[in-house]
Amino acid sequence: MFRSRADVVFWIVLAAVFAAGIVATQTWSNEYYFTAIYAILQATIMAVAWNILGGFTGYVNFGSAGFFAIGAYTAVALDKWLGLPMPFLILASATICGLMGLGVGYLTLRLKGVYFAIATLAMAIVLETLIVNWSYVGGSKGVYILTPETVPFFKSYIHLLFVVMLGLALAAIAVSRYLNASRVGRGLAAIRDDETAAECTGVPTLRLKLISTTLMGAMMGIAGAPYPFFVTFVDPASAFNLFVAVNSIAMPMIGGTAHWIGPVIGALLVGSLQEIMTVTISSAVNVLIVGVMLVLFITLAPQGIVGLVQKWHRRGKR
C-alpha cells in the first residue's frame, strides 16, 4: 500500500478529501450541494467500476444498469424484510452483485467482444423483467422508502448519505488505482491487448477476468445500495434506465480508459456538467450536450482527457 511517495501523496489527498467532506456537512447549510454531489459520486463509482472491466480488461459491459438496480433492490428487499442498517445493506448488495459479476465472468469464456456486450444487455433486460414481476419489492408499481427524520452526528439524512457515498467513492478509486498498478492490473492489460497471446504467455486469464468482473459487479452494487434512500421512490423503469448504462460508458471514455484516474475525471466533469445544466439551461438541450460531447471526444480524443494530458506531457518533454 505504501510502496512509494506517490502512494503516500495519494492517501493524504484521499484522507483530506474525506475530512473536507465531513467538515462541509457541519458547516455548509445548503443541502443542495450535497444532493448534487451525491449524484456525481454515484456516477464516479459506476464509472470506476465499469472501467475495471471495460478499460482495464477490454470487455464492454452494456448492462451496468442491471448491477446498479439489483444493488438498489437488494437494499430495498432487506430493508423491508429485516430493517437492517445501511452498512449491512451495502455489504449485502456488494455480495449479491459481486456474485452476479462472477457469473458474468464465466460468460466471458464463451463470448468475446460485441457478443459479450449484447449478452450483458440481455441480462439487464431479463433482470428488469424479473423485478417487474416481483411484487414484494413493488414490481412495476415501485416502492417507497421512508427515511428517518433525524440522524446521529449529522444535521439531516442527506448529509449522512453524502458522507457514506463519499467514503465509498474514495474506496472505489483506491481499489481501482491499486488494481491499475498491480500485477493483476498488468495481467488485465495483457488480456485487453490480446487475450490469446496473454493466455499463451501464462497469464491466468480466467482467474483475472473473474476478479475483474466480480469487482465491477460488487462496486456497481455498492453504488446502487444507497440509491433507494436518496430518491425514496424506486421503480424498475428508473432504476434500470438506459441513461445509467450510457453514463457508465461515456464517463470513462471521455476521461480515458487506460488509467485509473480517467473515469474519475470523466465522472466529475460530465457529472458536474449534467448537474449544472439541470439547474441552468434545463431542457432537452442537456441531453444534446452530453451526446455532442461524447461524439466530439470519441472522434477527436479517443484516449480521453488522460490521453490528451499525456500527449501534452510528452510534447513538453521534448
Added chain:
Amino acid sequence: MVNRRSFARAFAAAGALAFAAGALVPAAAHAQKPLKIGFSMALTGGLAGAGKAALIAMEIWREDINKKGGLLGRQVEFVYYDDATQPAKVPPIYSKLIDVDKVDLVVSSYGTNEIAPAMPIVMRKKLVFPSLFGLAVNDEFKYNRYFQIMPAGPEPKVDWSRGYFELAMEQNPKPKTVAIVAADAEFPINAATGARKNAQAKGLKIVYDKTYPPATTDFTPIVRAIEATSPDIVYVASYPPDSVGMVKAANEVGLKAKMFGGGMVGLQFAAIQKNLGPLLNNVVNYDFWVPEPTLKFPGVNEFLAKYRVAAKDKGVDPFGHYLPPFAYAYLQVLEQSVNAVKSLDQDKLAQHMHKTTFQTVVGEVKFGSNGEWARSRVLFVQFRDVQKDNLDQFAGPGKRIVLYPKNWKSGDIVYPYRK
C-alpha cells in the same frame, strides 16, 4: 522528493473535485421583491407531453395573477427546472429551490414518480406541498401539508375505478364477469388493484387478470386472449401508446364485451382522439374535465381559450382539457389561501387549505384530512357520435357524455359497447 508526476495526478483529482464543488456555487444574488414559486417539471422524457402542457397552464395563471397586482403585492415569479422524468433528479432540484434559490412557495412536479422523491425534503422543511396528479402518494408519507389536485378521492386507488363498476352494475341484466388488464407501470398497476377490489365488492367474477410490458407493440394477441374468456365487461389501465393499441385491437378483433374502457390514459388527448375517431364510440373511460354543459365552471372556458392560443405550435395537446385546468386550479388554491391568511406562514396555509372549500376553474375543491379530495370526482365519460378525422369536434360538447357521478351527468349510457 515527492514524485512530481504522481503529485500532479493526485492534485488533478482533488482539483477536479474542487472544481465540481465550486462550479455549483451560484453567483446570483438573492432577489427579495418578487414572490418565487419553485418546482420541478417533466419537460423532457416520458411524461413531458403532460408536463409541458401543465407548465403552459401555470404560466397563464402567473400572468393572470400578476395583472391583478400579484400575490401579497409582490409579482409572482416561477423558478423551475426540468427533471427529465427521472426521479433521481428531483431531490437535488428541490434542495436547490429551497436552500439556494430560496423560493417562497413550492409545488410539485407531475406524476407519482416525480412527486414522491420530493416528499422527504418538503416534509423536513415543513412546507405546504400542492401536488399535481400523483396517485396515492400520501398513503405512504401521511404528510399533513400535502394537497393533491387530482380528484381521485379519499381512497384514491379504489375511488379511481369505482364509477366504472357502479355504472356496470346498474345495467339490466347485471354483468357477471370482468377482465382486468393493465400496463406494467406504476399508475396502471395501482388502478388495476383498485379495480380488482371494486369488482370483488360487486360480486363480479374476474376471468382475466394480467399485465403487459409497456413496450408491447401489438395488442391483438392480448385482446384475443381476453375475448377468449368471454368477459361481460373489460377494465383497461394503460398509458397513451398502449391505450391506442388496445382500442385499435379491440376493434380489429371485434371484442364482444358489453363495456370497454375504464382507466386508459391518453384517450383524453386531442391528437389521439382525432386519430382513433369512430373507434372510440361507446368506450367508457375516466376523465377529469370535458366540455359538457354540466361542467361549465366559472373561468374554465376563458382559461381554455387562453391555453389554446398559448399551446399553438408547442408540440403539446392543443385543447388542454385533461391536465391544464387542474394545473391552473391548484395554483388558484394556493393563491386564495395566501390571500386569505395574508402571509406565507406554511402552518397557517396548511390549516386554511384543509378547512376551506375553494372555487376554481374545475369547480369546488375541498381536501380531506389526507390531502386528497374529500369526495371523489373521477368522471366516467362515454364517447359518442365521433366522426372520422375531425379534431375540432372535441372542442365542444356532445362527444364525451358524462355518465358518472350523478351530479355532473349529461346523458345516459349506451350499453352494450358493441353495436
Added chain:
Amino acid sequence: MDLFLNAIVSGVLLGAFYAAVAVGLAITFGQLDIVNIAHPAFVVVGSYITWILNSRFGLDPVLVGVLAAPVFFFVGALLYRIYYAAFERTGQESLSGLAFFFGVMFIVEVILILVYGVDYRLVSAGYLGENLDIGFIGLPLRLFVPFVVASAMTAAVWLYLSRTFTGRAILAVAQDRLALQLMGADPVKIKQFAFGLAIATTAIAGSLLIMIGPVEPSLGRVYIGRAFAIVVLGGMGSIPGMVIAALLLGVTESFVSSFAGPSWAPAVAFGVLLLTLAVRPSGLFGRA
C-alpha cells in the same frame, strides 16, 4: 384452437415487421461489424418524416417511406464517411465506434424533441382500421400491410445482397477485405454503400412503425435490445437467419401474450437470446 392459430398469425405479422427494423442492422452489425446502436433512432426519424408528410399532404405512409429511402441512403453514406475517417482508418472501432453511435443516438433523439416536441404522433390512412378476415383468422390491415411491405423489402435486400455484384461485394468485404481488394473492388466504397443501404431501410421501417402504433422521440430505445437480439440470434451475416430469428421473436411474444402473461414476454425473448449466446454464439445460421 382459434386462439392458438391467431397467436401464430399475429406473431408472424409482428415478426416480419421486426425483421424490417433489424435488416439494416443485420447489414451494418451482422456483416460489417459496425455497432450502430443508433439504428432504431433512425427508424424513429423515418416515422417522423412519415408523420409530417402524411399529416400535411395526406400522402400514404408506405409511399412516404419509399420516397424517403434515397435521402436516408445519402445520410447513411455520409455518416459512414465520418465513422470511417474517425475510427476504422485508425483501427479504433468496437468501443469507440460504439460510444460514437451512442452519441449519435442521443443527438438524433434530442433534435426530434426540440423540433417536434414530445407528444405522440400517429398517422391515418384509409385502410388502417380495416380487417381482412379469412375464416377465423383475423388479419388487421394495420399489421398486415406492414407485413407485406416488410417482407417485400427484406426479400429485396436479400436478393440484392446475394445476386448482384455490389451485393456480393458487401458480403465479401466482411469476410475477407484483402481478398476483395485483390478482386478489384474498393472496400471502403463498398462499406459506404452498405451503410447507406442499411439506413435507407430505416426510412421504410419507420413508416411501418408509425402505422402500427403511436411514436414519440425516445421510442427507439425499446427496439435497441430487440434489433440486436434478432441479429445475434439469427447469426451475424445471415439475412435468412435474421428473418427466422425475427419471426421467432414475434411468435414468442405473441404466444406469451396470449397464453402465459404478457409481462413475462421480454424475459422469455432475451432469455432465449442469452441461452443461444451461451450455447451457440454464432446464432442459428451465422458464420462461425
